[in-house]
């Protein structure tokens with residue numbers, strides 16, 4: 621069973637979380653083409669090995685988290701609040 625160490629709530633079972641998919645990096649400029657924006661918004665690389673994902677602690681603090689997870693071993697490599705990970709705190 622996967623366990624995630626929420627920075628706000630501590631170690632919790634995966635069943636408390638909802639995976640929001642891969643976390644895109646390198647936001648395109650506003651005038652980028654539709655193809656670039658489509659790939660940024662909907663494209664998933666689905667690589668083997670470490671991948672950056674968004675997870676919502678839906679049955680906890682309800683914060684979005686930036687999780688680095690190895691898709692081969694399912695081992696969690698790092699967990700941060702998503703706002704901290706992207707350098708934006710609302």
Ligand SMILES: [Zn+2]
Pocket residue numbers: 626627628629630677680681682683
């Ligand atoms: Zn939490």
